[in-house]
Amino acid sequence: MTGGYFEIQNISGGYGSGRVVRDVSISIGRGEVVCLLGRNGVGKSTLAKLSCGFLRPMSGGVRLAGVEITGKRPSENLTQGLTYCPQERVVFDDLTVAENLSLMRTDRRLDEFEPYFRAFPRLSERRGQHAGTLSGGEKKLLSFVRGLSEGSAMAIIDEPTEGVQFENVVRMAELMLAQKEAGASFLVVEQNLTLVDRVADRIVIMDHGEIVLSAAASELDRRQILAHLTV
Template identity: 40%
Template structure:
């Protein structure tokens, strides 16, 4: 299986604070990989290091076989990476439809029409301002916007955060569908229980270091370890 993303030995700092201690991970073509860990474990910093938003001091990032360590975010994205950051950075003053017109048109299966089919709720709200949408609708809009780039790798940072359980299920069904269409996905999620239901493999971060790397099913079956590592309840 060819690797879409290879992260090797990242050491990342914010100022004097040493956040990532030698983080390594891979995502293979068509694979859904979950990156888990409690709040403050270094998940978002790992994403920012991959995307070029925070340059690592040591270690390297390769995307689609190309060295991208330290490249600016727009160069990373242009290789075919869709990034949906934590907090859904949509344009509140633009309508849903105007938000979807922001990404440049790219060739591939995802168009504004197919995105509306995937998220009928967005089609219904196409003339509503982004700022008027519910949290779940904003998450769908953020994912839809990333899909319009027709990425080969989609990175989702905490898509379930702050959403009602029924909406979380809807967002996760979408992720599952994208995986079904062959997209490679890196899913960063605090809700380990949910993420492991979808993932092929999982990594768990603790204090900026990888403490688990293996099959998602194996981690899911080990309830004690799940609670200890990710701080989740059995009910997810």
């Protein structure tokens, strides 16, 4: 599969000698949001890690803007314009909210985060608190804001809405769509169809480490999607 801004090409891999993902290809265009769905344990998060450098593929490769990035470290990929927001260990608990947001920046001022603070006032109220004192949903919001604020041309976001209240899910969608309109691309691993309905241009569904369905979001109804998400 070729022609996309971000291309996962026949990726296989997993942990140690265990193969979790099998020959998966996904192509994402500029300004496109692809939502990756599937039941728990089918390989979605593993694919995300293989795609951004946290795991090395057994075979296949990844290209960003036509440049091969397979095997590069996540920090290298970030400098090339690829952001990754993980499902687990999403924040540094011993740092404050403000420190989590500004950690990798030379300027520790938070002025540029004001639009995010307006969207998520709880983060603004808690900017001086240690991130470890936040609820699970608040940690997800913090990770999401940190990721979007990097302004990368491509972002892989794993389960961003886990534990997040409905109204904040809607705001997350609005922020993603604003960046999409500016040309940013997203691969979103998600179970929450509230977010998927609002942002997805295309839906890819995995099962047993393989893609079992890939189609434009407009071509699928909820029953078709749910049929793949339930046992």
